Amino acid sequence: MAGERYRSARLGTARTRRRLVPLRYSFSVTAPRTVVGSFAALMALGALMLKLPVSTQDGISWLDAAFVSVSAVSVTGLSTVDFPQTFTAFGEVVVMVLIQLGGLGIMTFTTLGALIIGRRVGFGELLTLRTELGLVDSPRNALSLITQIAGITLLVELAGAVALAIGFVRHGLGLGEGVFQGVFHAISAYCNAGFATLPNGDLLPYAGDALVVGTLSALIILGGLGFPVLVNIYHYRSARYLTLNSKLVFIATALLLLIGILSVAAFEWSNPHTLGGEPVGTRALQSLFQGVTPRTAGFSTVDYAQMRQPTLLVQIVLMFVGTAPSSTGGGVRVTTLVLLFLIVYSQAKGGEEVRVFRRTLPRRLIAKALSVLTLATLLVIVGTLTLMVSDELSLLPALFEVTSAFGTAGLSLGVTPELSAFAKVLVAAVMLVGRVGPLLLLLALSSRQRPINYRYPEEGIALG
Secondary structure (H helix, E strand, O other): OHHHHHHHHHHHHHHHHHHHHHHHHHHOOOHHHHHHHHHHHHHHHHHHHHHOHHHEOOOOOHHHHHHHHHHHHOOOOOOOOOHHHHEOHHHHHHHHHHHHHHHHOHHHHHHHHHHHOOOOOOHHHHHHHHHHHOOOOOHHHHHHHHHHHHHHHHHHHHHHHHHHHHHHHHOOOOHHHHHHHHHHHHHHHHOOOOOOOOOOOOOHHHOOOHHHHHHHHHHHHHHHHOHHHHHHHHHHHHHOOOOHHHHHHHHHHHHHHHHHHHHHHHHHOOOOOOOOOOOHHHHHHHHHHHHHOOOOOOOOOOOHHHOOHHHHHHHHHHHHHOOOOOOOOOOOOHHHHHHHHHHHHHHHOOOOOOEEOOEEOOHHHHHHHHHHHHHHHHHHHHHHHHHHHHOOOOHHHHHHHHHHHHOOOOOOOOOHHHOOHHHHHHHHHHHHHHHHOHHHHHHHHOOOOOOOOOOOOOOOOOOO
């Protein structure tokens, strides 16, 4: 009898354990959840800081404070308020800090702080850091990368701030104001955020200034290359070796920049509301800048609402593609686009493997690229349709707004301040997805699954 009771107790314990297993898997802390949670927590903290009376001149609603905070942390640049007229110097500093933290990543700064104070960084933290940076190497390599990334970021932003400060002071800003604006815009450009705190609220007066436009363009491009590529460039002098990722990023970035610049010049050169009527040198600089800035940067030296529809369509495509992986920008990433073209090229040649530069790409990358593209396309389509229904927007402004939010570009046709409360929440959610990535967010929301140790028989279906 005692043995029966003992077995019953053991069975009851086993049943209870089996019932609790799904709960453990559902609420376990994983690297994707930590990354997404850290961004969400920073956005909430930013909203609280922007809501403080010292941050604004005449106050701000909770919804607008949250929207600007999400936009800053996701390095987007969209704003529902007139930025220079709403925020004080303290509020602008808060936004600048949020941009820097959001651009480089919260776990990056946390790990860097731990190294500075001499605290040991655990393997779990390294795994989370690797997930945030989007690295494919061993988590141990993330520790050495983090110091190099911090050093490169400091040098690039410092050089950009000095050049921009000179340009702003030359245009009539005082020394103190010019230095502040130089620092703010250097961080905003390198992190591909696109927030502008200049007195007039935009960069239109600087459209013909080669120093300002050139510096901002260089910062945007460097920030969009991705941290692994920047580190590879830093070590190239000694190693004389470019990784496959760096080669593909360079090629794709150059082609996309060329398409953007030439499209603006071709479609807007004679448009009297944008480039038309300006001196030839200013037109060339505007074409250059507006070909660079859709790569998730968000700055503009023209009125986007006056652009022709062919130009806007190209800009939408560029915003959707975005920048390189592990960068400060968003979008589906240029390597995803390159991989899709390589798949098509391989299929056209009758090959079963995707090869480039004497390397064979793993099949798992093909599945990941298709997953990212599918999720991003669905998000943009559903978001556009929702905006068209909720706020009665026409197709082009709604598509432009949602794509800009997903690509963390920050460009708009002027509809952002007029969005309804529901639409603001929707666009803010799209910005968050665009910053962390749709696939990473999906992994964060899903339960951890046990490995499958069996396979079903294969059967083909008709395609094409």
